Every structure is written in C-alpha cells, then in structure tokens.
Amino acid sequence: MHQGVFKAHSGTQIAGIVSRAAAPIVVDVALHVVTTATKAADITQKMADDQFAALSKAYAASNVQFNRIATTFTVNDAWAVGAGSDATAMKTALRNGTYRTLNVYFMSDLTGSILGTCSLPSDIGPGTPAPSTYIGDGCMIQANTMPGGNIYGFNQGMTTVHEVGHWMGLLHTFEGYSCTGNGDFVSDTPMQSTSTDGCPSKLAKDSCPQSSGVDPIHNYMDYSDDACYTGFTPGQNKRMAKMWAAYRTGR
Structure with a gap:
C-alpha cells in the first residue's frame, strides 16, 4: 500500500481515465x-x-x-x-x-x-x-x-x-520445465516444472512443492484437457x- 497525496479529479477527467483504462x-x-x-x-x-x-x-x-x-x-x-x-x-x-x-x-x-x-x-x-x-x-x-x-x-x-x-x-506456465528461473515471466502464475496431462482432481498437482502455490492446471497456457481450462491471470x-x-x- 502506498501513501501519498490524493488528487481530486473532475467528473470529466475521471470518465476519461476510466475510458482509457477500459479500452479493449x-x-x-x-x-x-x-x-x-x-x-x-x-x-x-x-x-x-x-x-x-x-x-x-x-x-x-x-x-x-x-x-x-x-x-x-x-x-x-x-x-x-x-x-x-x-x-x-x-x-x-x-x-x-x-x-x-x-x-x-x-x-x-x-x-x-x-x-x-x-x-x-x-x-x-x-x-x-x-x-x-x-x-x-x-x-x-x-x-x-x-x-x-x-x-x-x-x-x-x-x-x-x-x-x-x-x-x-x-509463454507456457511450465516454461523452462524448472522450479527456478524466470519461468513464463509472469509473477502470479506459480512455478511449474511439468506440463499437465488431463485434469488432475483428487490431489493438487504440485511439481514445485518448495515454491508457493500449486500447478495452475486450469490456466489456458498449461497443457490440460480443454474442459479443464478456466482462464488467464x-x-x-x-x-x-x-x-x-x-x-x-x-x-
């Protein structure tokens, strides 16, 4: 959390900022x-x-x-x-x-x-x-x-x-097939050293147990089955x- 000076914006300015941020x-x-x-x-x-x-x-x-x-x-x-x-x-x-x-x-x-x-x-x-x-x-x-x-x-x-x-x-969520390094260069995808086959459900797949988070098997950039995918981070x-x-x- 950052502390600093809060600057008020007019309604027009705010609308412009929101519009730019939301532009697809x-x-x-x-x-x-x-x-x-x-x-x-x-x-x-x-x-x-x-x-x-x-x-x-x-x-x-x-x-x-x-x-x-x-x-x-x-x-x-x-x-x-x-x-x-x-x-x-x-x-x-x-x-x-x-x-x-x-x-x-x-x-x-x-x-x-x-x-x-x-x-x-x-x-x-x-x-x-x-x-x-x-x-x-x-x-x-x-x-x-x-x-x-x-x-x-x-x-x-x-x-x-x-x-x-x-x-x-x-890049793939398992880019580099390693638990160290830059991986996919995205900080909120957990480290993953193996691609996923199918859609593991009984036990969480965790190819890098020493790193936080389990394998993101539901991420579109893994190799899971189509029905397993849910989105991007x-x-x-x-x-x-x-x-x-x-x-x-x-x-």
Whole structure:
C-alpha cells in the first residue's frame, strides 16, 4: 500500500481515465480452413463459427476482443499438411491484413502430430515492413480441435485459445520445465516444472512443492484437457497488453 497525496479529479477527467483504462484490445482475425480433398466435408462453417465464439468468450475477461474479417475454405492436399515450404506457400496465398492481424490456419492433416503451433510477437523493424517479412506470423492448428472436432479431450476450441495466447505474447506456465528461473515471466502464475496431462482432481498437482502455490492446471497456457481450462491471470492479462503495445499496435 502506498501513501501519498490524493488528487481530486473532475467528473470529466475521471470518465476519461476510466475510458482509457477500459479500452479493449481489438484484434482483427482471419480464419482459414485448409483440408485435403477427402476431408473437405469434415470441417464445417459451424465449427469455424463455434471456434470464433469460444475464442471470443475465453478472452473477454482479458479485455481482448476479436473482429472476424474473413473465413476462408481451401482444398489443397499439400497445404493441409503444411510441411516445410508448403506452409510458406499456404500463408503467402491466404494471409490477410497486417502484422497486427491474427491469421489462424486450421489444417486437417497438420504435420508433426501436434495440436497446434503459433508465433510469438517480435520486433519486425521500423516503419511499415513488407508483408513478406512477417509471412510466417500466425497460428497453425489441427482443424479437429475446433468445437465438434473428433479429437477426444481437445475438441472444445481451447487449442486455439492456448495458441493465440502465444501470439499475444504469453509463454507456457511450465516454461523452462524448472522450479527456478524466470519461468513464463509472469509473477502470479506459480512455478511449474511439468506440463499437465488431463485434469488432475483428487490431489493438487504440485511439481514445485518448495515454491508457493500449486500447478495452475486450469490456466489456458498449461497443457490440460480443454474442459479443464478456466482462464488467464491478471499478470498474464498485463503481459498481453504490454506485448500488444510494444510489437503489434499500429503495425
């Protein structure tokens, strides 16, 4: 608690301060569904719509809003896998907007047997760089993690919520797999040295018993099942806002 001089503000000044504090981060988002020919009918418009709704709901408490500017459907057997240069070709052809535009590619056969991957924000240089300098920016997600998909335990859309957290500048709650060090650089997420499998309920998971708090298994930035997730911490919200202002605002 800090002691100091309290300065009164007029009603207009107070309203202005509250308005600035409450101004949400508004993120334009383009969703791209990319499938093989044999799986073209498996991923539907409803799944994309439900995914966008899940994303919006998850980030509402973080004062982040999403404005969908496009939903595209593409049939391309190579792009649906996205190995090597095929991923670059896909993004070059489909990417929408600027560096502050979130592009999410939902791929029916995503390479690497993973659920998703996403780029972190970074310094792309001064001025207005050409789109070719950040063509790799965005998220590649296994399409069946969308609501209604066929990946049991991971079909409520939370993979996208997790990966977009990276795009907004967050790291895993178990970053570094250690009970010492900086971890995820967020002070209100307890130290965690192992990722979570499932949703432990009988006993609290505590991979760093010498540190305060138990593992944040309900945090979107752990690896828990979709149904286990509940939200971000205030510290994570602050980090997202800081990273947005530093790297994506106006770009």
